Amino acid sequence: MxxxxxxxxxxxxxxxxxxxxxxxxxxxxxxxxxxxxxxxxxxxxxxxxxxxxxxxxxxxxxxxxxxxxxxxxxxxxxxxxxxxxxxxxxxxxxxxxxxxxxxxxxxxxxxxxxxxxxxxxxxxxxxxxxxxxxxxxxxxxxxxxxxxxxxxxxxxxxxxxxxxxxxxxxxxxxxxxxxxxxxxxxxxxxxxFGGIRLAGRSGVLSRPARIQLVALIGTLVLLKAFAYWLDRYELLSHTRGGKPFTGAGYTDINAVLPAKLILLAIALICAAAVFSALVLRDLRIPAISLVLLLLSSLIVGAGWPLVVEQISVKPNAAQKESEYISRSIAATRQAYGLTNDHVTYRDYSGTAPTTAQQVASDRATTSNIRVLDPTIISPAFTQFQQGKNFYYFPDQLSIDRYQSADGELRDYVVAARELNPDRLQDNQRDWINRHTVYTHGNGFIASPANTVRGIANDPNQNGGYPEFLASVVGANGNVVSPGPAPLDQPRVYFGPVISNTSADYAIVGKNGADREYDYETNTETKNYTYTGAGGVPIGNWLTRSVFAAKFAERNFLFSNVIGNNSKILFNRDPAQRVEAVAPWLTTDSTVYPAIVNKRMVWIIDGYTTLDNYPYSELTSLSSATADSNEVAVNRLAPDKQVSYIRNSVKATVDAYDGTVTLYAQDESDPVLKAWMSVFPGTVKPKSDITPDLAAHLRYPEDLFKVQRMLLAKYHVDDPVTFFSTSDFWDVPLDPNPTASSYQPPYYIVAKDLARNTNSSSFQLTSAMNRFRRDFLAAYISASSDPDTYGRITVLTIPGQVNGPKLAFNAISTDTAVSQDLGVIGRDNQNRIRWGNLLTLPVGQGGLIYVSPVYASPGTSDAASSYPRLIRVAMMYNDKVGYGPTVSTALDGIFGAGAGATATGPAPASGAGSQPPGSRPPAAAPPPAPGSAPEVPTPAAAVPATPGVPTTLSPAKSAALTDIETALGAVQEAQKNGNFADYGDALQRLDDAMKKYEAAK
Structure with a gap:
């Protein structure tokens, strides 16, 4: 029919x-x-x-x-x-x-x-x-x-x-x-179309239909055979359930790998059987072959490896997997930069007795003990350096290092004073004001991290706030740049704060009178016009129309503030700019500002990654880099799995004109070489990194956190010990009561562990606990110094040395500490906040824990709720030191005068050296008494220096006697826990120090 x-x-x-x-x-x-x-x-x-x-x-x-x-x-x-x-x-x-x-x-x-x-x-x-x-x-x-x-x-x-x-x-x-x-x-x-008909019990299949369908099925089976061939190589980067390492283990090599070859052969045979139907016209053979392939994949591909795993491997797993664990250890170290040419292990006691003289010899550490916690003091920056409601500092500030006025390497808490468009109020939020008037921030603010302005002996005294060095456009239009380095252009057009808004753009350029808010004098507001190279011209109607469509804003077409010389600045987030011009990079979750060659730049670390490095452990970046700081601000790394990572690129973004510059940091990285071949000329060679920039490159936090997590396992050399996990470490939890995740690593200036000398070095450090214990197992330090950049030093600590949690518990429950803080926080008059707990190697095998303590008024008045340093708490072995300053806390542990010697001027640095914190303020500080000067070293301890007298005048000798008497009173008051006498004694010490400095 x-x-x-x-x-x-x-x-x-x-x-x-x-x-x-x-x-x-x-x-x-x-x-x-x-x-x-x-x-x-x-x-x-x-x-x-x-x-x-x-x-x-x-x-x-x-x-x-x-x-x-x-x-x-x-x-x-x-x-x-x-x-x-x-x-x-x-x-x-x-x-x-x-x-x-x-x-x-x-x-x-x-x-x-x-x-x-x-x-x-x-x-x-x-x-x-x-x-x-x-x-x-x-x-x-x-x-x-x-x-x-x-x-x-x-x-x-x-x-x-x-x-x-x-x-x-x-x-x-x-x-x-x-x-x-x-x-x-x-x-x-x-x-x-009738080539296949389902009629009766058998149906009808036309010859063309049979040929075409059989050919397609046979080709699919051939592709499956090729997939089995590739599966062999992917075994080296996969993880079988229950294995403590990544890569092919005993079962994979001795069962799965042969199974893949057998299945490949079966697939080829089945493909031939399927293609035979082209000639034989019998579909039963292809059907049987496909069933055979399915059964083979279940029996040979899954069943056989399961039997080998259960019967042969599990009863003798440590021995059976030993060879493959060794492969994984070697590959993981290579893939994550943890080989012996990058990591040095040294035995370290952690509890060795340390004398005051040994502490004094560690001035590179003790004189740089950081008392400013960058995650806490941002409100103080806002209070004293904000200036206008629309200026803003991030919730967590950054740490960098500079040469201080005394010529010593010091760490500073640094921040750019950015404009936050979301804090504009009322008429400031008008389109013209928001995008053409309030266009930029103003200032680079730095505070020496080892000192504060004035001593807060009790909550009623106005001390303990940071000492600010503000490089800004001053009231006369000139740039004021007191330090820590000279800055020619403090205006900030690009930054993570200014870009964190729904409409991230500013319209700049000369079009009549200056429009951009810049600074104020006593009588008027001064405006400014952007003169930088950055920005896309929007002087013609085509580009104005395009950006009107881009931002859904008709004012681009009708506003007369846009002229022929106008430009638009957009995409102003530094990290996003780097990710755009280098889409092959994974950027670090933190960026930080620095003064480099008299310009303010944002520095961003870029990583090249792989996820299939043979035998290397697969790591989740988001899990490995999560810590209490990241969780607090919801700043987590991307949820990306990696088995290879290199900090191959250092990037800078100019804060004024947005220029992005990429530098090769690891020129040996094959992945970087591949991308430089894809995008030639976009990455500058490492030799183009200037000494000034190299002096501000930090070892990146995300990479360090990944490495410390892996070092917790892969410091173990013996595969049997590795399998047992008995010598593994743990990243400690942050002991701070307000924290809910791992303790973050800390940037510090301390003695050089990479060279094992007492010279100052800028490092990223972390303590490590024993596996599922609170005792200390190791101390990890990564150098950021140009000559030893990237060198990781691991101090392995035996025995039961208190880890961060145990140390914090001992400090916070100490009788004198708890009583004093109880008085300060009585009736919620002040809110007590513990700062970062630093772990510092001192002496010939000792460790000291240091935590600053902050107090902020517990009232509802937000204007007075800014934290300030109220105490410094320390612990060495089982002894707690506590006081308003680092020096007095050290005295409590090592005896009177130890703190002054350890934190004061270096004895051999000459008569002109100044103690930390003695720099006069450059920006308007909070009202506070002058910082108490450090106690000078007694004359007998001062070595002869050419041109410097080695004997003291009668006036200085008398003043020194008063200093020693006052020190004794400080020591006695501290031992008795009498903080009223303690404050009086400190005042007498301050007076004696002034008398000593004034004496001829």
Missing amino acids: SMRPGARMPKLTRRSRILIGIALTVVVLLLVGPRLVDTYVDWLWFGELGYRSVFSTVLVTRIVVFLVAALAVGAIVFAGLALAYRTRPVFVPTVGPNDPVARYRTAVMARLRLFGFGIPVVIGVLSGAVAQSYWARVQLFLHGGDFGITDPQFGKDLGFYAFDLPFYRLVLSYLFVALFLAFLANLISHYI
Whole structure:
């Protein structure tokens, strides 16, 4: 019986076609228009930064990958449809007037082009859209090189795993998807057009349908065989459940790996069996072969390894896995920069008795004990350095180091005084004011981290606040830059605070009178016009229209404040700017400001990463880098899995003009080399890093936190001990009562552990506990000094030495400490906050814990709730020191005079040296008494220095006697816990010191 002629579909009227066309045009414009606008804006932005080659390379790569994937997948699906249609039966019998297949066939024939071309096009476009997101994988395949290291199993260079294997897997997955979709399309088409008929108990399959479907199935089986081949290599970076290490273990090498080869052979045999149906016309053979392949994958691929694991490995796991654990230890150390050429281990007692003289010899540490906690004192910066309501400091400030006025290396708490658009009020929020008047911040604020202005003996005294060094535009329009380094341009147009708003842009440039708020004199407000190189010109109507569409703001078109010289500054977050011009980098979660070559810049650390380094442990960045500081401000690293990481790039963003500069930090990194080949000329060589910039590069926090977490396991050399986990360490929890996560690492200036000398060194440090214990196991320090940058020193500590939690508990529950803080916080008059608990090596094997204690009024008056240093608490072995200053706390542990000697001027530095904290204020400080000067070293202890008298005058001798008497009174009052006498004694000591300094 012949097929009935298909019913015609109703025709659309001309008006309907016009309306549908208009509607489709509007939909396309709504979908494509914003993307076109964003692309053009990005083209302008990258060009302004000088990185348009990055934009064009990424765009062209995405387009090419999209087209290749779309055409390949679409063509394969189209071939499946076209072959089924062209080989359809001429006459198709029907089973009756209500045959559902006939209705589908009629509908398809009525819109044959729509179905025949539309389905492949849609599938191809979707496939291309997904594939273009893998542009980086394609570029690494094209430009990747060798590592010069081979894997321990197959002997292949690691570049194969980093650059080639991911690409092969990508191509394989797309071929598999394309052929599977083509199989479905061919199967359904043959069914609709009659090549497959389900009639009776057997059904009918036409010869073309059989050939095409068998060919597709056979090709899919061949692809599966190739997948088994690639699976062998991926065993080296996978983790079998229950293993304490990453990579192929005993079961994988002796069971899974042979199983993959067996399955590969079975897959090839099954593919041949499937293809045999092309000749034999018997579908039972392909069906049996596919069932065989499925059963083989279950028995050989899963069952056999399970039996080997349970019967052979588990009863003797430590011995069986020993060789493979050794592989994992070596690979993880290599992948994370923890090999012996980067890490030095030294035995350290942790409890060795230390004398006052030994403490004095550690002045590099004791004179730099940090009493300012950058996570606490931001409100004090806001209180005394904000100036205007729209200026703002981040909740957590940064630590950097500079040469102080006395020539010593000191750490400083630093911050840029940025403008926060969200703090503008009332008329300040008007579009013109927000985007053309309030455009920038003003100032670089630094506070010496080892001192405060004035001693707060009790809560009623106005001391304990930071000493501020503010580099700002002064009231006369000139730049005031008292330190810690000279700064020519303190205006801040780019920063993490100013960009943290829904409409991150500022319109600048000369258009009549100066418009931008800059500073105030006693009588008037002074404005300013941006003169930097940054910014995209918006002087013509095209760019104004584009940005009006970009930000959905009509004022770009109609406001007369925009002229021919106007420019727009946008995308002002430093980290996001770096991520845009280097999309292959993972950036550190923290950025920090620094004065480099008289310019204020933001410094950002960039990482190159891999997730398939053979035998290296797979690590979650978000989990490894989470600590109490990150949790407090919800600043977490991306949820990214890595098994290889290098701090390969240091980036700077100019705070004034937004210039982004990338420097190669690790030029030996093969991943960096590959990306430098993809984007030539975008990364400057390491030799271009100036000495001034090198002096402010910090060892990055996120990398250090990943490394310390891995060192907790991979410091172990013996694989049997590693398997038992008996010698593992733990990252300690933050002991602070308000914390809820791991203790963060701390930047400090202390004695140089990398060189093992008493010279000053800027380091990132962390204590490590014993596994699931609160006793100290190790102390880790990473050097940030230019000559020893990246050198990690691990002091391994035996026995049961108090860890951070035990030390904090001992300090906070000490009778004198708890009573004094109870008095200060009585009736909620003051809120007590414990600062960061620092762990510092001192002497010849000792450790001292130091925690600043802050008090802020517990009233509802927000203007008076800014924390200030009220006490310093210490613990050495089991002895607690406590007082208003570092010096007095040291006296409480090591005896009278120990603190003055350890924190005062270096004896051999000459007569002109000044004690820490003696610098006069450069910016308006909080009202406070002058800082009490440090106690000088007794004359007998001062070595002879050319040109400096070695004997004291009678007046100085008398003053020194008064100092010693006052010190004794301080010591006695501290022992008795009498803080009233303690304050009086400190005042007498202060008077004696002034008398000593005034004596001739």
